[in-house]
Amino acid sequence: MGYDVVIGLDVGKTMHHAVVLDGDGQRLVDGEVANTEATLRELFGQAAGLGEVLVVVDQLHSIGALPVTVAQAMGIDVA
Secondary structure (H helix, E strand, O other): OOOOEEEEEEOOOOEEEEEEEEOOOOEEEEEEEEOOHHHHHHHHHHHHOOOOEEEEEOOOOHHHHHHHHHHHHOOOEEO
16 A cells, blocks of 8 residues: 555654655655644644555554554554
8 A cells, every 4th residue: 555645753752753754755744743642633634634644653552652542543554
C-alpha cells in the first residue's frame, strides 16, 4: 500500500519530534509537537487532508502509546 504522507515520531514524555514527508519525500514538517491528544489530532488531521497517511513511532508502548492510540482512532495506519 502506498502512502501520500508519512509522519515519523521520535517520542518523548512531553514533546515529540515529528518529521512529515509527502509522497515525493519533501519535508513538510520538522519540529517538536506536544504530547497531547489535541496536538496530535491536529497534526494527523492536517496530514490526512493530503491523502493516505502512515504514522511511524519509534516506541509503540509507554510514551508512544498516545500517538498510536490517536492515530488508530482516526483510522490512520501505524508502524
